[in-house]
Amino acid sequence: xxxxxxxxxxxxxxxxxxxxxxxxxxxxxxxxxxxxxxxxxxxxxxxxxxxxxxxxxxxxxxxxxxxxxxxxxxxxxxxxxxxxxxxxxxxxxxxxxxxxxxxxxxxxxxxxxxxxxxxxxxxxxxxxxxxxxxxxxxxxxxxxxxxx
Numbered sequence: 001x002x003x004x005x006x007x008x009x010x011x012x013x014x015x016x017x018x019x020x021x022x023x024x025x026x027x028x029x030x031x032x033x034x035x036x037x038x039x040x041x042x043x044x045x046x047x048x049x050x051x052x053x054x055x056x057x058x059x060x061x062x063x064x065x066x067x068x069x070x071x072x073x074x075x076x077x078x079x080x081x082x083x084x085x086x087x088x089x090x091x092x093x094x095x096x097x098x099x100x101x102x103x104x105x106x107x108x109x110x111x112x113x114x115x116x117x118x119x120x121x122x123x124x125x126x127x128x129x130x131x132x133x134x135x136x137x138x139x140x141x142x143x144x145x146x147x148x
Contacts, residue, residue, distance in 0.1 A: 024063075025056055029100040035071060036101060040081075040114060043092045043106040049114035050122040052079070054103065059094075066091055068105050085145045087111045111140075118142045 030036050035053040042049055052070040054062070058078055061069040068089035072079035082088030089107035096103055115122040117138065124136035 025059060027096060027100045028056070028059065028103070030056065031101075035073075036103060038070060038103045038105055040068060040089060040105045040107050040109075043108055047121055048123055049089075049107070049109060049120070059103065062091055062105070063094060068107060082110060084147075085111075085113070085116070087113045087145075089114070113139050113145070116142060116146070118145060 028036055034055045036055075036059075037051060038054040038058075039051050040049040041047065053073060054069070055071045058069040058071050061078070061080075068081040068091055070079045070081060071077075080088075088110045089105065090110070091105050091107050093106040094103060095106065109120075112120055114120060115124065117124070118140045119136045119138055121136060124134055125132040126135045127133075
């Protein structure tokens with residue numbers, strides 16, 4: 001059974017994000033770093049494409065723009081999916097899990113590639129015995145996707 005959504009149940013450092021017009025963010029349980037997990041799922045096939053992190057600003061921009069925005073922990077800034085590759089994710093639906101600690105972006109993936117390795121999904125490896133085996137093909141060479 002999940003805990004009630006009360007401010008004292010929030011992790012230390014996770015402030016409530018109440019603002020006029022942002023009440024829909026209240027049930028989202030951001031962690032101590034102000035982040036929550038975001039799963040991107042293909043809206044048509046149901047395949048899980050990737051997982052990333054979002055903060056309140058990324059969620060607000062995603063809802064307003066209709067395109068997936070994440071928080072890049074490595075860059076320390078908002079990451080608008082496809083800003084470099086062109087493989088944008090049009091968000092057709094946002095969902096929140098029962099505990100409020102994960103969001104689901106149901107998306108239509110531009111170009112059919114969500115992974116920086118040039119594959120459809122970041123989950124392209126399957127455990128085969130005692131090792132991970134790549135089971136999905138590279139659809140486009142990453143060197144051709146990212147102009148460096």
